[in-house]
Amino acid sequence: MIDIQAVTARETFSVRRPVLRKGRPMEDCHFSGDELGTTFHLGAFEKDKIIGVTTCLMNKDVRLEKLREFKLHHCYQLRGMAVLETMQGKGVGKKLLKRAEQLLKEKDIKVIWFNARIAAVPFYEKMGYEVVSDLFVIPNVGDHFKMIKIL
Ligand SMILES: CC(C)(COP(=O)(O)OP(=O)(O)OC[C@H]1O[C@@H](n2cnc3c(N)ncnc32)[C@H](O)[C@@H]1OP(=O)(O)O)[C@@H](O)C(=O)NCCC(=O)NCCS
Numbered sequence: 811m812i813d814i815q816a817v818t819a820r821e822t823f824s825v826r827r828p829v830l831r832k833g834r835p836m837e838d839c840h841f842s843g844d845e846l847g848t849t850f851h852l853g854a855f856e857k858d859k860i861i862g863v864t865t866c867l868m869n870k871d872v873r874l875e876k877l878r879e880f881k882l883h884h885c886y887q888l889r890g891m892a893v894l895e896t897m898q899g900k901g902v903g904k905k906l907l908k909r910a911e912q913l914l915k916e917k918d919i920k921v922i923w924f925n926a927r928i929a930a931v932p933f934y935e936k937m938g939y940e941v942v943s944d945l946f947v948i949p950n951v952g953d954h955f956k957m958i959k960i961l
Contacts, residue, residue, distance in 0.1 A: 812861075812902055814909040817853035819844035822863040822890060825853075829892035830951075841889055843867045852909060854893070854902045862893040862902040866910050866922075876942045876958055877923060884920040891930070907937050915961050923958040931955055 823839040831838045843849055846867060854862035869887040870877055877885055888910065893902045914922060925948060926934050931941065934957050943956035 811856070812905055813855045814905060815853055815855060817851045817860065817863065819849075819851055819865070821853060821860060822851050822865060824860060825863040825892050825894055826890050829894060830890060841865065843869065843889075850913070852906055852913075854906050856897070861897045862906050864891040864906045864910055865889045866914060871923060871956065874923065874942065874956060874958075877921065880921050884918070886914050886919050886922050888922055888924040891924075903933060904937065911959075911961065919961060921958055921960050923956065925954040926957045927951070928953040928955065931957070 819840070823836060826839045827834070827836065844851075844865065844867075848868040849865065851863065851865045853860045866886050866888055868883065868885065870880065870882045870885040871887075888907075891903065891906070893906075911922065922939075923942075926939075926941075928945070935941075937959075939957040939959045941955045942958050945953055945955060948954050
């Protein structure tokens with residue numbers, strides 16, 4: 811059984827590192843905004859082991875036309891969505907994202923946006939997200955699209 815719980819930024823590192831920052835030092839697992847009061851982190855647990863994580867932070871990409879009509883306090887960015895390789899494709903990511911959306915709706919958040927790795931775009935599309943940018947490159951990470959969902 812998969813259980814979703816609130817975790818600290820530090821607790822996400824054991825999943826962020828092997829999945830998103832492979833072979834890189836632990837410091838690279840820290841994201842700016844991790845410790846802000848408006849930021850929260852979720853972990854997916856199987857028994858006592860953390861197998862998936864995501865981070866939600868209040869943020870607005872002011873260059874993104876589709877976000878223009880929304881106030882900052884109605885926008886959340888999703889970051890560091892990751893499931894351990896051996897646990898991918900079993901519904902863990904879906905469960906994490908659904909919980910994040912539910913919590914954000916409860917906070918009266920109107921829109922979720924993020925930079926999606928190209929390989930993850932079909933996953934997010936399945937979850938109702940829309941590509942709203944051209945392809946762009948994040949140095950050391952790879953090709954991305956911006957995606958959004960209005961809640
Ligand atoms: C992307 C990721 C978070 C998805 O989590 P996951 O647990 O593997 O995905 P799920 O099993 O919950 O999949 C949910 C649905 O999306 C589909 N899906 C997942 N990944 C997919 C892909 N790459 N292509 C097509 N469909 C995909 C699943 O088939 C499933 O469909 P269903 O509901 O009809 O059965 C995970 O695979 C991962 O960590 N990937 C590597 C890191 C990464 O790219 N993170 C995103 C950074 S932006």
